[in-house]
Structures are given as C-alpha cells and as structure tokens.
Amino acid sequence: MTKDIKYFGLDISKDVFDVCDDTRNYYQFKNSLSGFKKLIKLLDNNAVCVMEATGYYHVRLSYFLLDHGFKVSIVNPLKIKRYIQMELSKVKTDKSDSKMIQLYGKDREPKLWFGQSKTQQESLQLSRLLSVYSKQSTQIKNKIHGETVLGIPSKEVLRSLNRQLKSLKKEIALLETKLEKNVKAEYQNSLTLLKSIPGIGSKTALMLLVFTDGFHRFESAKELCSYAGITPIIRQSGSSVKGRPRMSKMGNPKLRNLLFMCSFNACKYNRACKALFDRIVAKGKSKKLALIAVCNKLLKQAFSIVKNGIPYSSEFRSTLVIK
Structure with missing residues (x-):
C-alpha cells in the first residue's frame, strides 16, 4: 500500500451520503451539488474516494469528483457486503457502512474508476x-x-x-x-470487425460495444466473460458435496441475454461455435449448457478480434490472441 494515499469511504443514498476519512472522522452531506462542493474541501491530491455501485445514486458524485481531478474507485456492493461479514460487524448503519468501505479501500486498494465519455x-x-x-x-x-x-x-x-x-x-x-x-x-473499426464474426449481426455488434464500452474496460477475455455472468460455478467438496455446474449470472444481464440470443445463429453459421455445441451435446450434456458454452466462445472471439484488429477468419483462428 502506498503510504501517501488517503482512502475515504462513501456510503451513498438518494438524499445524502456519509463519509469516513482516513482518520475515522465522519461527515454527512446532501447528495447534491452543494454537498459535493463541501466534500472536495476535505480532499487533496492523495485522496481516493471509494464507494459502492448503488444503482444510479453514485453517478453524479463520481463524475463530479473526476471532473475536479480527484481519484474514484467504484466497488461491487457484494464485495463490500462480504468484507463486512468477514469482519463480523454487528452494526448496520450508513455511518458504519462508510467506515467499512474506508477500511475495504485501505486493505484491498481497489482499482481506480475512470468513467466513460x-x-x-x-x-x-x-x-x-x-x-x-x-x-x-x-x-x-x-x-x-x-x-x-x-x-x-x-x-x-x-x-x-x-x-x-x-x-x-x-x-x-x-x-x-x-x-x-x-x-x-x-x-467504427471495432464495429466492422465484430460484424465479420458469423452469428453476430449489426444490432448485436452495436450493443456489444455499448455494453462493454468498446472492450476497453477489460484486460482479458476471462474478465469479460465474468462481467457477462457466463462463467461456470462449480460446487464440489469431499465426497458429499457434488453440485451441478451452473452459470454464475453475477454480471450484466442485458449482455448475457444478448449473447444467449446470438448463440442460436452462431450454432448455425459459426464453424467453431457449431463444433463446440455438437461436441458438448455428444457427451450427453444438455443443450442449454452447450449454448452457454457457445456464448462464452462467441464473446471470446469478439474480444480477441477487436483487441487484435483482425477480421474473423475460420482458417486463421490460431493467429488470434485470447488472454
């Protein structure tokens, strides 16, 4: 951890937001422009404001802080919830939540959030x-x-x-x-590349780029698949716990639904996806499980093609790099 960094925990609701600074001082401000201005008086160049992705209530404040040159980190609420449970906290108030968010930021040093155009x-x-x-x-x-x-x-x-x-x-x-x-x-270039993939049409390519911000937010195909919620969850422990593998669904539901609809066309026209589907079904697995695997394959193809800047070609799949 960088010693100079000061983490601020922000718990945001519709009308107000609670703040816990790096010295455990607490503040409460209105979730409005006047409250934002009061907050930045507490901050300096070493401050990082950590907050949960609470619906839309955090958006205005996040962009206000970015526009004024301050660092922001937006964390999945489930991570904060699990962190609070791990600490065995028995208190659940906005004030205590801001404290736990501050501690989470200090302990885990979450990635910075840079917003969108x-x-x-x-x-x-x-x-x-x-x-x-x-x-x-x-x-x-x-x-x-x-x-x-x-x-x-x-x-x-x-x-x-x-x-x-x-x-x-x-x-x-x-x-x-x-x-x-x-x-x-x-x-424009990414849109053209995506439309070269069999099974992905113009509207699907458009929505893929919108939901993923042009794939810029992701460093690997695995990270992207996790964001879409199409990675498998496996529950096995010892000899007694042998749960059936299932799709995580902890991700963007719109992106996941979009891919699932595309998987039907991909099984018809995309050679690699069709081969994957047939192989899984031949092993006695369900068609739904095979379609989920196709979604995963299709998303990896899209990520690889955009990142490499090479149009799809079934003859030259080995030249594409999928991290």
Missing part, C-alpha cells in the same frame, strides 16, 4: 430507453391481438392502440439511428 454515457441511456420502448411495443401488440379476438372489438380502442404502436415504432427508429451514429463515431 459523454458519448458512451448517452449510448447507455439510449439502450436503456430502447429496452423500455421495446417492451411497451410488445405489450401493445399483445393487447391488440387480445382485442381483435374478442367477439366485438372496440374500434376506438384498436385505433388508440395502433396510434400508440405507431408512435413507439417512430421513437424506436429515431433512437436506433442516434445510437448507431454514436457507436460509429467512437468504434
């Missing part, structure tokens, strides 16, 4: 809104189907539903155009 932030917001609109569109289509099978469907109801559906389709098209423009502005 404004374009990437907007792309993530666009993808989330697209997901909402897509679900609404499906609900309206189902409602229209339900109304049309009635004996005497109301014309006024059907007209209203169709107007809503038409409006949603228009908004979805506008958002998809904007999202594509954003991704091309930052990751």
Whole structure:
C-alpha cells in the first residue's frame, strides 16, 4: 500500500451520503451539488474516494469528483457486503457502512474508476430507453391481438392502440439511428470487425460495444466473460458435496441475454461455435449448457478480434490472441 494515499469511504443514498476519512472522522452531506462542493474541501491530491455501485445514486458524485481531478474507485456492493461479514460487524448503519468501505479501500486498494465519455454515457441511456420502448411495443401488440379476438372489438380502442404502436415504432427508429451514429463515431473499426464474426449481426455488434464500452474496460477475455455472468460455478467438496455446474449470472444481464440470443445463429453459421455445441451435446450434456458454452466462445472471439484488429477468419483462428 502506498503510504501517501488517503482512502475515504462513501456510503451513498438518494438524499445524502456519509463519509469516513482516513482518520475515522465522519461527515454527512446532501447528495447534491452543494454537498459535493463541501466534500472536495476535505480532499487533496492523495485522496481516493471509494464507494459502492448503488444503482444510479453514485453517478453524479463520481463524475463530479473526476471532473475536479480527484481519484474514484467504484466497488461491487457484494464485495463490500462480504468484507463486512468477514469482519463480523454487528452494526448496520450508513455511518458504519462508510467506515467499512474506508477500511475495504485501505486493505484491498481497489482499482481506480475512470468513467466513460459523454458519448458512451448517452449510448447507455439510449439502450436503456430502447429496452423500455421495446417492451411497451410488445405489450401493445399483445393487447391488440387480445382485442381483435374478442367477439366485438372496440374500434376506438384498436385505433388508440395502433396510434400508440405507431408512435413507439417512430421513437424506436429515431433512437436506433442516434445510437448507431454514436457507436460509429467512437468504434467504427471495432464495429466492422465484430460484424465479420458469423452469428453476430449489426444490432448485436452495436450493443456489444455499448455494453462493454468498446472492450476497453477489460484486460482479458476471462474478465469479460465474468462481467457477462457466463462463467461456470462449480460446487464440489469431499465426497458429499457434488453440485451441478451452473452459470454464475453475477454480471450484466442485458449482455448475457444478448449473447444467449446470438448463440442460436452462431450454432448455425459459426464453424467453431457449431463444433463446440455438437461436441458438448455428444457427451450427453444438455443443450442449454452447450449454448452457454457457445456464448462464452462467441464473446471470446469478439474480444480477441477487436483487441487484435483482425477480421474473423475460420482458417486463421490460431493467429488470434485470447488472454
């Protein structure tokens, strides 16, 4: 541990956030611009603010600190929870949590968080809104189907539903155009490389780059697969505990669902993925387990191709480096 570094533990909620500094002094500030300004008066160039990824409540403060030149580390809440359990803490308050976060930072020295570009932030917001609109569109289509099978469907109801559906389709098209423009502005070359992989289409390539921030946040394919939550969990101990291997699911559910949908096409058109699927099924394993393995394979191919800058080729897989 670097002696000069001062770790600050921040426990953030909707309205306020609690702070524990490196000398165990406690503060509480409003989760607003006025509170942010009071916080930075406590900090210097050696300060590292450690906080949990608490939904969206930590986002504004994180970027405020980065914009003012301070270091930030954002930690998975499960790691903090396990650390608190390991310390056998019997107290659970915002004040005590800020203390434990400070201790975690001092003991574990978590990686620094560097944020995302404004374009990437907007792309993530666009993808989330697209997901909402897509679900609404499906609900309206189902409602229209339900109304049309009635004996005497109301014309006024059907007209209203169709107007809503038409409006949603228009908004979805506008958002998809904007999202594509954003991704091309930052990751045009990576987008082209990803589309060279059999089983990955244009929309899938776009969303892969959005969810992974162009793969810049990951140093290895293993780390990326863990982020997606498609790594296996094995529970075996002695002769009595022999749990079935299962997918961890501790990761980004949207990325995981995207890969799972892609795995069906990959089994048809991607030679390496098809061979993997057939090999696992031939061993008597379930098709679902084989599809999860295909997801893993597909994500590793995407990572390798983007990192190496070489288009996919089934004849030259050995030239690609997968860490």
